Amino acid sequence: MTPEKFSQLDPVIHSRVRLGILTILASVKDASFAYLKDKIGTTDGNLSANLTRLEGEGYISMKKTFAGKKPLTTCRITGKGRAAFSEYLRTLENLLPLKTE
């Protein structure tokens, strides 16, 4: 049994913005670009880049539609993303001295 190492934490998830995206997407059916931006507190460019990264990893999917006349990007976590996120949390709990009450 190898000792638990911090390198086990999925680097795709271990980014403040991507962690925020996945945390939100794990708890709602889907979320818009604007909603994510507001909740996470980042810039348009940064959010865009990180969503693209997560989509590239197959952790989320994005659908582009229109809300009236305005473009609307809707994001959703995938099964793979949900599994990776759960595993990330599990690893964190094993590694950190957390005391959730």
Added chain:
Amino acid sequence: MTPEKFSQLDPVIHSRVRLGILTILASVKDASFAYLKDKIGTTDGNLSANLTRLEGEGYISMKKTFAGKKPLTTCRITGKGRAAFSEYLRTLENLLPLKTE
């Protein structure tokens, strides 16, 4: 009351290697370079750079001595580092759906 944002997570701490360093140093009086390297599972160069970063932030202190004839770097968390680490954990617990049992 502003919504909780992931940008509140201290970027100095939110790095897999530095998180590992602080987690260990928070639970022991001090630790050697070799011990940290083994426990965290990283390379010499990476560990060295991250220790220097933490020292620069005032989160840890390093003492260089000799163990017999070999150089020995001993690391210790500072009060500031301990406070920042606690705050990081507190923020994480507020942000993530953790279920520590």
Added chain:
DNA sequence: TTAAAGTACTTTATAAATTAAAGTGATAAA
């Protein structure tokens, strides 16, 4: 009606951080 401001992003450029490779200086082993 048309100019200005806003929305909802993406793309490109720049800065910062991580990782990998090479380097240092000493000891120990063959």
Added chain:
DNA sequence: TTTATCACTTTAATTTATAAAGTACTTTAA
């Protein structure tokens, strides 16, 4: 002696993240 090893540091290369521009509209307001 030369080869290897230890305990790191430094430099270089790659990857990330942040910031600045850019695109393609829509809405408001003169």
